[in-house]
Amino acid sequence: MVAKSRITLVRAPNPSALTLSGTNSYLIDCGNEEAVCVDPGPPIDRHVDALIETAAQKQLRIIWILITHGHPDHAPAAVPLAQRTGANVAAHPNSKAPHDRALHDRETLEVGRERFLAVDAPGHTFDHLVFYDPRERALFTGDVVLGEGTVVIAPPGGAMRPYQATLARLLADFPELDRIYGGHGEPVDDAPAKLREYIAHRHLREQQVIGELENGPRTIPDLITAIYAETDSRLWPAAARQMLAHLEALEHEGRVRSRQLDRAMTLEEKTILIPDWSSSAGAEEAEVVRAELGTDVDPELRVYEMCNTTLPN
Numbered sequence: 656m657v658a659k660s661r662i663t664l665v666r667a668p669n670p671s672a673l674t675l676s677g678t679n680s681y682l683i684d685c686g687n688e689e690a691v692c693v694d695p696g697p698p699i700d701r702h703v704d705a706l707i708e709t710a711a712q713k714q715l716r717i718i719w720i721l722i723t724h725g726h727p728d729h730a731p732a733a734v735p736l737a738q739r740t741g742a743n744v745a746a747h748p749n750s751k752a753p754h755d756r757a758l759h760d761r762e763t764l765e766v767g768r769e770r771f772l773a774v775d776a777p778g779h780t781f782d783h784l785v786f787y788d789p790r791e792r793a794l795f796t797g798d799v800v801l802g803e804g805t806v807v808i809a810p811p812g813g814a815m816r817p818y819q820a821t822l823a824r825l826l827a828d829f830p831e832l833d834r835i836y837g838g839h840g841e842p843v844d845d846a847p848a849k850l851r852e853y854i855a856h857r858h859l860r861e862q863q864v865i866g867e868l869e870n871g872p873r874t875i876p877d878l879i880t881a882i883y884a885e886t887d888s889r890l891w892p893a894a895a896r897q898m899l900a901h902l903e904a905l906e907h908e909g910r911v912r913s914r915q916l917d918r919a920m921t922l923e924e925k926t927i928l929i930p931d932w933s934s935s936a937g938a939e940e941a942e943v944v945r946a947e948l949g950t951d952v953d954p955e956l957r958v959y960e961m962c963n964t965t966l967p968n
C-alpha cells in the first residue's frame with residue numbers, strides 16, 4: 656500500500672499476466688471527511704474489507720465510487736462496496752455495471768471540497784472514463800495507461816484508432832498534467848512523457864505491420880512470429896488480438912485488404928489464434944482474459960495484403 660498525501664493505493668489480491676500485480680483501487684481524500692474510491696476492483700471480500708478499513712483508518716467516509724470501465728477486474732466490487740458504505744456509483748453512460756449516475760464527457764463531479772472531471776476515453780473499451788483531479792494535476796486512467804507495460808487493445812471490445820485518439824487527446828487537453836494513476840502497476844511521475852511513449856509505441860507497431868505486409872501477403876500468425884520473435888511465445892495469443900486491432904484499422908482505412916484462407920489452421924496457427932485460454936489459472940482470471948482479449952469471438956484464418964494505391968503502368 657503506497658500513500659501519497661490525499662491519494663491511497665489499495666491493490667486488489669488478483670495478480671495475473673493481464674492484471675500485473677493486481678488491480679489498483681484508489682481512495683482519494685476530498686476534505687470534509689469524505690472520500691472517493693476510483694475502481695473498487697474485483698468482487699473479492701477481503702479487498703472490499705481492505706477498502707473500508709483503509710478509509711476508516713483515515714477517518715474517511717466513501718461517498719462516491721467512480722468506475723473507469725466495466726471489466727471484471729475493475730468494476731464488480733462497486734456493488735458490495737456501495738451496499739456496505741452507502742456510496743453512490745458513477746460510470747460511463749455505456750456502462751453495464753450498475754450505477755447511480757452516468758458521467759458524460761467533460762462532466763464534473765463535486766465531492767467534499769474537490770471536483771473531478773470525467774473524460775470519455777474510448778479504445779480499450781467503449782465504456783471507459785478517465786478522471787482528472789485538478790488539485791493533484793493527476794489522471795486516474797484505468798486501463799488506458801498503466802504503470803508498467805502497455806494496454807491490450809483487442810476487438811470487438813476495443814479498437815485501435817479510438818484508443819490512439821484518446822491518448823492524443825489526453826496529451827493535448829492536459830498540458831499541466833503531472834501524474835498518472837493507472838489501473839495496474841505503479842503511479843507514473845512524468846505523465847506527458849508516458850503518454851508520448853504510448854503513442855510512439857502504437858505507431859512503431861503499426862509501422863512494423865506495414866513493413867511486413869509490404870514484403871507480401873501475411874496471416875496474423877506470420878506477422879506475430881516475425882514481429883514478436885523476441886517475445887515470450889506465451890504472450891503471442893494476446894499479441895495476435897492486438898494485431899487484429901491494427902489490421903482492422905488499416906483495412907477500414909482502405910490501406911489493407913484481407914480474405915479468408917480456404918484451408919484449416921495448422922497447429923502452430925491455432926496455438927496463436929485460438930489457444931486453450933482455459934489453461935490460465937482460475938475462473939476469475941479466465942473471466943478477465945475473456946473480457947480483455949475478446950476471446951468469445953474466434954478469429955478466422957485470414958491473409959492480409961497491402962492495397963496498391965498506385966498502379967504500375
Ligand SMILES: [Zn+2]
Pocket residue numbers: 724726779798947
Ligand atoms: Zn480492462
